[in-house]
Amino acid sequence: MRESNNRWVLWTLIIITLLLLAGIGYSIYLYQAINDSRNAGFDDTKNQIENQTSYHNVHSIQGYYGENNYHVFYASNEDNEERLIFLPLEGEERELIVIKTEDMMSEEAILDAWSSSCDSCKFADISPAYEDGQALWEITYHDKDNRFVMDYYSIDGQSLEERYTYNKMFP
Numbered sequence: 001m002r003e004s005n006n007r008w009v010l011w012t013l014i015i016i017t018l019l020l021l022a023g024i025g026y027s028i029y030l031y032q033a034i035n036d037s038r039n040a041g042f043d044d045t046k047n048q049i050e051n052q053t054s055y056h057n058v059h060s061i062q063g064y065y066g067e068n069n070y071h072v073f074y075a076s077n078e079d080n081e082e083r084l085i086f087l088p089l090e091g092e093e094r095e096l097i098v099i100k101t102e103d104m105m106s107e108e109a110i111l112d113a114w115s116s117s118c119d120s121c122k123f124a125d126i127s128p129a130y131e132d133g134q135a136l137w138e139i140t141y142h143d144k145d146n147r148f149v150m151d152y153y154s155i156d157g158q159s160l161e162e163r164y165t166y167n168k169m170f171p
Helices: 002-040 044-054 108-115
Strands: 058-067 069-076 081-090 099-100 122-130 133-140 149-153 160-166
Touching: 044 069, 044 149, 058 122, 069 122, 081 108, 081 122, 108 122, 108 133, 108 149, 122 149, 133 160
Parallel strands: none
Antiparallel strands: 058 069, 069 081, 081 099, 122 133, 133 149, 149 160
């Protein structure tokens, strides 16, 4: 009698261990699949820009997904001048939108200005954005009321263009 109880416990532990290992394996697979799809096309964009334009040394590629979708990256031109470039991902005419970095407020400077105006906020991310024909800085954070906030500043850092605030759904 005692031996059958021990077997039942042993088989239960074996099954639970196998289910946990399968869950961990699936989680790793799912993470990699999602990350790969998030970065899909970045290498193609880099090769296309470097081979078909006068921009070289393409780096810091990321996606921006707003009203229209863009690949956003920094690159140097033939005179080694750094540029911020938006490549539209949709439409027949996919013209590059090029911003001179000397016309922009740097990421560090816009973050310094933002943090001095919002001392109790918890920073999440900053990235270049492009909406309504205008290059912007998108700053995401949690405010003092724990709401998720998206601020859009002009690329030169002179003005706050738009703010979206999302209340927490679940306490």
